[in-house]
Amino acid sequence: MAPGARRHDPGRRQRIIDAATRVVEARGIAGLSHRSVAAEADVPLGSTTYHFATLDELLVATLRQANEAHVPRLVLRDGEDLAGALARLLGERLTAERGRVELEYELYLAALRRPALRPVAARWCEDVDRALEPYADPATARALVAVLDGIGLRVLLTDTPYDEAGAREALGRILTGGRPGGRPGS
């Protein structure tokens, strides 16, 4: 690169975030460093520390972007109920988009030890809740998300095959277990 080239590069910040996403997907958060992301983004090392003073800052931006990009396309097929659709979607994600799902969970779970990520993780959960609100009251939506997370994590963490029928059954119970159209919890 010629000296002075790309002095004003408005897309650089974004390119760094995209590179961080790729690095985390390929090597995990443990493999994310100013160096690895600079190499992946093909920018100078100093550029990454300039735009993101700490790695936590970069992680926050990466999780936020993963959040925004992840729009669950919940569409019920003919003769399919909500439980069936959610169970099918989870299965599709666990197979066709396994890498992406691992990336999302890794970023989300990182909040366990990094308080800076908690607000973004909270926002993530709320967005997923909201995607279910056309179909269920808020408390039920939260319960559905809990089931989906619990089942999905178990599959990812234990190399256990995904049991779609079991998932549909569990989700169905959440949906029909209370009063019809019930409003559990708060």
Add this chain to the structure above:
Amino acid sequence: MAPGARRHDPGRRQRIIDAATRVVEARGIAGLSHRSVAAEADVPLGSTTYHFATLDELLVATLRQANEAHVPRLVLRDGEDLAGALARLLGERLTAERGRVELEYELYLAALRRPALRPVAARWCEDVDRALEPYADPATARALVAVLDGIGLRVLLTDTPYDEAGAREALGRILTGGRPGGRPGS
């Protein structure tokens, strides 16, 4: 330590595992290194690599021990149903034993990126399933665990207060949603 002291120390391996547990609880897996665990256990650095050639080996042993130590004391109180007891227990763990729960989840979740941990994580899940089997059929037990994990993680990851009533309601739906004593899923 005087040279030559403690050359024969049969409890050393165990002491290293205990030290690793304390290190992970205090500083997270990211803070676990051969050095940090050697200092915490007050053993020479070489001793940690002798007993655990890689950090993964040490993590496996630590997770395994956490698993064995964690005997959920599921006791139903007077007038309490299973859902209520589980919701209460989860709440107790999320407050009184928060550090311990974070430790357990961190070790368990680490399996996402460390295949070596997967068998131990699977064993963990099965043990928890088994603890519930006196009260529910296997598929229901798995669904209950999924709900507990999903809700617990959300509390830990988002700094959200624990909603015990909501948890009890969701667990209750899993338990009563199907036929009585139903056998969902496979």
Add this chain to the structure above:
Amino acid sequence: MAPGARRHDPGRRQRIIDAATRVVEARGIAGLSHRSVAAEADVPLGSTTYHFATLDELLVATLRQANEAHVPRLVLRDGEDLAGALARLLGERLTAERGRVELEYELYLAALRRPALRPVAARWCEDVDRALEPYADPATARALVAVLDGIGLRVLLTDTPYDEAGAREALGRILTGGRPGGRPGS
């Protein structure tokens, strides 16, 4: 292995040398350690230090054995002169036995920095000289060996293809350059 098994194991020393040969062939002298050879030979670590107090001792034994095993089968084919046979043999060794040749050269060249290996290296050279003595006087034999070593090393060290015609020509000049059947040098 049952405790106490193989307490008297007369072949163990030999097995360690064989293992060292395989280790050096696969990973180079830099990859040879008491540990690596113990693992390759499937003997306890202490056994290697017991039979060979230092790595140099083990290297000496390994080089000596490589020397003894290496009997150049110099057979002239119909219509082939000595230069042609040597050039052909070198070519065969550089292709079909490349790993073996690299091993031999690595052990031989190690004498540059390890005086303990020098006598064995000298012995090696003399043995090769002797194999040529039916065909050439001692000084000519030494000159032939020098040419073979110089050409062979260049091929090994520079990833250059072997030029068999050039080698035959050079060897031929050594053989016919002086008086017929000449006795150069000392």
Add this chain to the structure above:
Amino acid sequence: MAPGARRHDPGRRQRIIDAATRVVEARGIAGLSHRSVAAEADVPLGSTTYHFATLDELLVATLRQANEAHVPRLVLRDGEDLAGALARLLGERLTAERGRVELEYELYLAALRRPALRPVAARWCEDVDRALEPYADPATARALVAVLDGIGLRVLLTDTPYDEAGAREALGRILTGGRPGGRPGS
């Protein structure tokens, strides 16, 4: 060194190479480490890994520099033929410059196990060839170099005294063995 001292030090890279040369000459490649070269060059440890990310990189630079520094001063004395001059030069180098010659050979021979060094080793050979081309055709030059290397190595590796007369005879045969000014090989 005072903190902050010598933050800008343009000659540092070169000083590290020089230090590596001294370390290899004194202790061999096996004695070359980031630490040993940092100490010899009186620079911080991190500085060596900054300028040479791997030891191979440092070795390449060191061999390249040794190559450039080594300009064989081939000058024929009165009444001396090429074979005599080469034999004399080899003898001089094997006595007066023994350490230097060992250094050069060790770097050159290291290419056997370090592919990264091969291109530089090849360059080395070509440069030596070229130095002989005023006096001999290319194939003859290569043959002369092979003889010199073969003889030189044998002296270095076996603690055998150098036989200058034998060397002159062998070199002479290479030079006069073919047609006058012959073009052996390809």
Add this chain to the structure above:
DNA sequence: AATGAATGAGCATTCATTCAT
């Protein structure tokens, strides 16, 4: 505003060797 150079701390791991048995 942006970045290359620099550095000290830390890392996992390997190792030769020692020693008690």
Add this chain to the structure above:
DNA sequence: TATGAATGAATGCTCATTCAT
């Protein structure tokens, strides 16, 4: 006689961060 346990030193390497430009 053999060997498992143990250990301190060393290695290559990565890194976040600082700083002068």
